[in-house]
């Protein structure tokens with residue numbers, strides 16, 4: 001685990017240095033006066049590695065790995081959400097601009113359109129050029145670091161939350177083992193990008209409906225495959241990360257290179273290939289459609305009835321369809337078009353999904369009476385290693401989500417969630433590290449149905 005922390009910290013430092021070209025940071029790290037004399041001969045990255053190694057030693061010797069991992073989780077997650085908001089916000093904003101441009105009234109020849117807006121107490125006026133302005137302005141704002149840092153912090157989160165404890169978080173029914181599970185997870189991100197980018201380079205790109213059907217089929221296939229190979233939660237998160245990788249890949253491999261080529265051509269007064277801008281625009285539009293499904297997957301961990309359902313891959317497919325549909329509806333509205341059929345269909349879709357994922361009503365068999373004493377024993381053996389004021393588990397040094405089962409009241413208060421996680425979705429105990437048996441799950445079910453009394 002120490003090396004995972006080291007790796008995560010190292011990636012973070014390196015990415016900050018490279019991406020921000022943080023001259024200040026480099027200066028700080030390279031200034032000799034900041035180091036003891038015996039370090040002088042070392043290049044600055046050597047010093048960084050040394051410092052990280054020293055920090056890791058302190059962490060290791062004090063047994064703080066889980067605690068530090070928790071803080072890393074907090075900081076990286078926080079950053080990830082904020083930068084992700086900036087990225088998606090920009091995506092929404094620019095697609096809105098594109099959709100809402102005035103393209104007809106009083107437009108100069110060189111313009112594709114313009115738009116007036118009021119925001120934050122100011123009036124704004126934006127013009128979009130058909131191709132490029134006659135002269136490229138010195139100060140041209142680019143939008144790429146949001147994408148890059150969202151992806152990098154996302155990968156760091158995968159390492160911190162999933163890969164560093166893969167035996168609990170990644171391994172599913174098939175019990176594929178830690179290394180193989182991580183390999184499948186990382187492989188899916190790469191495979192996803194290669195397939196998507198490949199599809200974008202075929203004739204399908206000019207046939208939106210076919211393109212959508214093929215991509216949708218591929219995503220559902222990946223969801224099915226991953227949920228077969230990995231744990232339910234890991235499967236969901238990897239589908240989300242795969243879509244996120246496609247989005248960041250679009251920015252890194254297509255949109256920014258196209259824009260660089262466009263700027264270069266405009267600067268050297270060469271004729272500009274209109275395909276560059278059009279193709280980049282399409283990729284950007286794909287990203288726009290991915291945003292809603294991706295954000296759902298990122299918060300899906302709170303909703304065990306989605307990832308915990310036996311057909312969780314189909315539930316994901318359904319929610320993908322519904323949410324991308326709503327994005328489509330919004331895009332049409334921005335263009336001044338109405339597609340009234342989308343909302344009723346999306347609403348119906350959500351209702352159907354909620355219905356399908358409802359816990360089975362048939363299993364109401366109360367059976368023999370279960371005493372609280374028996375339940376208490378199950379909780380002590382199977383849950384309290386993590387869910388207690390002082391957990392004994394190696395990884396969960398604080399009660400997960402603050403949920404503790406130390407007193408009868410605490411158990412009773414959580415009975416509905418317990419039913420959901422232990423009986424319906426079987427997503428607790430996490431990774432079933434405490435080896436709960438099917439009989440014990442059924443005893444918990446019966447105890448709750450019998451009224452969850454503490455007698």
Ligand code: HEC
Nearest residue numbers: 382383386396400401403417418421422428429430433434
């Ligand atoms: C190996 C550690 C571990 C064990 C053992 C474990 N859990 Fe959990 N539990 C977690 C973690 C981590 C979370 C938070 C992540 C999540 O919700 O998946 C959690 C979340 C939960 C939640 C959701 C809490 C919420 O905020 O809604 C419930 C309910 C729950 N566990 C019940 C149980 C029960 C009942 C058992 C025993 C049968 C059990 N857990 C055993 C680690 C564990």
